[in-house]
Amino acid sequence: MQIQKSFATTDQGTLFLVPTPIGNLDDMTMRSIKTLQEADLIAAEDTRNTGKLLAYFNIETPQISFHEHNTQQRIPELLAKLAAGVSIAQVSDAGLPSISDPGKELVKAAVAAGIAVVPLPGANAGLTALIASGISPQPFYFYGFLPRKNKELNSVLQQLAQRLETVILYESPHHLQRTLTDLAGAFGADRNICLGRELTKLHESFERGTIGELIDWYNEHDPRGEYVLIVSGRVAKQIDSSKLTTVDIVAKVDTAIAQGNKPNAAIKSVAQELQMPRQEIYRIYHEL
Missing domain, CATH: 3.30.950.10 (Tetrapyrrole methylase, C-terminal domain)
Structure with missing residues (x-):
């Protein structure tokens, strides 16, 4: 189990996850602007795109490219900088880093290395x-x-x-x-x-x-x-669970598993559909 405070008390740097506007530049938060200004380095999905954002807010922090095609090359380099005390702000082209954008690999590596990761809230499409x-x-x-x-x-x-x-x-x-x-x-x-x-x-x-x-x-x-x-989600059909046999319930769970769900997820789904306690479906399926 790992417990980590957001801001490191050592000489290590901090990895800031900074959201950027999904269209309207005025959606940039004051905290995001300040973080980009004060960071030592910005890891950007596309430095040209981020450069326009930085110019709009008069931010002069240097950039380094970090995208899906150079992830493995960049991570050791960025981790070394963070370990040496360099604070890095990671951004994608629009919205929250890691959500259908680069970022998750760097976060995972930073957490594994004991480096503080600080997420900022902001725009999400x-x-x-x-x-x-x-x-x-x-x-x-x-x-x-x-x-x-x-x-x-x-x-x-x-x-x-x-x-x-x-x-x-x-x-x-x-x-x-x-x-x-x-x-x-x-x-x-x-x-x-x-x-x-x-x-x-x-x-x-x-x-x-x-x-x-x-x-x-x-x-x-x-x-x-x-x-x-x-x-919209699927509308669950009302089923009279009192008329179902244990064989019927097991068959429903098996069908859900065959559709790609893991057993526990399938049991939960069937319990919701039948409006029965999940523990009861679990007991029936595992013959407890």
Whole structure:
């Protein structure tokens, strides 16, 4: 077990995780600006993109590139700097580091090395779209970008379609129409969805309806900008659990496992569906 205070009391540096605006630069927090100004170094996903942000706020802190293609090369270098007392602010191009962006590998390595990691709150596209979607915001399940390979994509969609929580996805304009078609096949064309487009930017918009209605809309309109997809969760059918045998319940858990869920997650899902105590489903499934 590891217990770590946010700010190191040694001569080591600190890794700050700094969110950046997802569109509107005025969404930058005062704390984020101050942290970027006071850090010794900024590890940026794209130094050119971050350079524009730094120029806007007159921040002169030097940058070093840190992105998905140089992660393994950079981590030892950044850890050495942190160990030597250099404070590093890590940023992605937009939003929170590590959320569908680089960052998690550096955080994991810093934690393992006993280096203090300090997260700053700020802009996040998924939650921004969720609270304006008109779809139930709690509970929700964040997935991000879907896989591109068909086999993996189909497996993920089958699992997501069974979730009772609202699902949050990210998508580019180039893949939006195909993704909507794939969602219709897995979730059903009548599932409610909200598309948040170009959030916080000049052409921000929210398109709400069923998946089928949004497919029809984009058959006549070209997708433009970056999208967040908020998809309503599956509505659980009311089942009279008193009429189910233990064999029926075990079969339901086995089906959930076959769909890619781990046993405990499958038991929890079946318990929610049947509105029965999870411990009872656990006992039946494991024949306790």
